[in-house]
Amino acid sequence: MASTSPVVAFIGLGTMGFPMAGHLSQQGYQVVVYNRTQAVADRWLQQYAGSSAATPAEAAAQAQVILSCVGNDQDLKQVYLGDNGIITGAKAGSILVDHTTASAGVATELAAAAQQAKLAFLDAPVSGGEAGAVNGCLTIMVGGEQSDLDKVEPILQCYGKAINLLGPVGYGQSCKMVNQLCIAGILQGLSEGISLAKAANLDIDKVIEVLQHGAAGSWQLNNRAKTMANNQFDFGFAIDWMRKDLAICFNEADKLGVALPLAKQVDEQYAKLQQRGYSRADTSVLIKQFDQQD
Template identity: 65%
Template sequence: MLAMRVAFVGLGTMGYPMAGHLLASGFEVCVYNRSADKSERWLAEHPRGEIANTPREAAMNADVVLSCVGNDDDVRSVYYGDDGIFADLNRGAICVDHTTASASLAKELAAAAKQLDCGFLDGPVSGGEAGAINGVLTVMMGGEQVHFDKVEPVLKAFSKAVTLVGEHGAGQVCKMANQLCIAGVLQGLSEGLKLAQSAGLDIETVQAVLKHGAAGSWQLENRALTMAKGEFDFGFAIDWMRKDLSICFEQAVQLNVELPLAKQVDQRYAQLQERGFSRSDTSVLIKQFDQDQHA
């Protein structure tokens, strides 16, 4: 297994450390990034790795190809075309897209890979930048069991949990559910903290009490204190969250499902974007209650 050759396409906030964990686990790793300077920096930090000039070059000799880019269009741009992953892929290679994208795109790419006698799985991740850096991401997968079994040991290099949820596209739908839950929890946490602050309670004490009860959550444990202090310069930006929520809304229309709370939170995020918080962590949602809306 350690002799497997892995390509990683996309060295963003998540992909950069994920690729590093693969190399540290003993895999042969070749990376590609649209901005070449990012690839050069990664190579300087990981001199045993390799860099490629195109997605095709990175993937051409790989047993497993992993991608993590921005959105559906970005995914298509690295998989298709003369310089794309599919252009010169070894027969039997397996591709895993870690981008949070649409379920329909996952099914499309799976069909394209099958025509090449290759495998494909959609594998969006949860855990944020810290999870990627610490190698403890959660990966939710969609695809065939036979392909999952082959790539699971590879993905464990940067994950604490890798689960096959269902057929192609199921991983993406599971990630949608994940983002909807986060949006709801953050809205509730924002309201709870605002009430506690307004009553003069010590938020550190409140957090210490609530985390042991039914209100306990990752957001409460990791974001309550920074929210109370007004610190948001880290983590998962609301620009990215709104992109993810838009995917949820599109899927909900197809399934005839109502998402009233998520739509409310999305509107609040849109207002915060207008106030200059586009790159702030999603926990900036608490600033919806500012008395001075221009603060």
């Protein structure tokens, strides 16, 4: 990487952010990280070259591109708009890229604050789960200006295999809502299909092999059908986070007058599974709706 490469700040070293920031370091970028829990930042520094900052503002002040991946709308407002937030510290002309799955409304709010501070902002939620982050092959859905995306796309390519601009700020988040709704529906169908396959004594491996080449093929079928059949759920994207994302979808759908009956059915099943102790289990645990209560 050339010495003229921009300094990059990464705010939020959770399940996704930790490996995403790691790819930047491995690609030769100068990376400054911030995490709410300093011990996590310390652990990141044990694995990757870079430095850490005490606040989001301090991290942003050192960088030309500031990336974030935190929990929810409230977390975003804190790290961007708080007294020690990104916008307070970022230099004029910096580009802010948020990878959090959040509401389109908060993306618009942050973009307005960024513009006032002479900063550019892109909402850029990702899909692909922890495995996608670790393997550097995430799908990135972007809202904002093409000229801003052009400037940061080489950075995003360190962990993204598909990077697409959907429209103005907020459109990335709207596309991520569509993504989550589709996943919910696919997992419900897989849960029912695998339950029937097991009851009919079908060989699950053969079923997957046949179906993945036809119209029922999907990432979820290829990566989750076998583990669902084997009762394995201690990995992946937790239903706590999926319910957070679905709540965002429901709020947006209410504003737009769109009915989401299947997604609401799935959400109700996830709520029951949370009560059964599966809050941190992968979303594919949806199949256990058909089990007798534990």
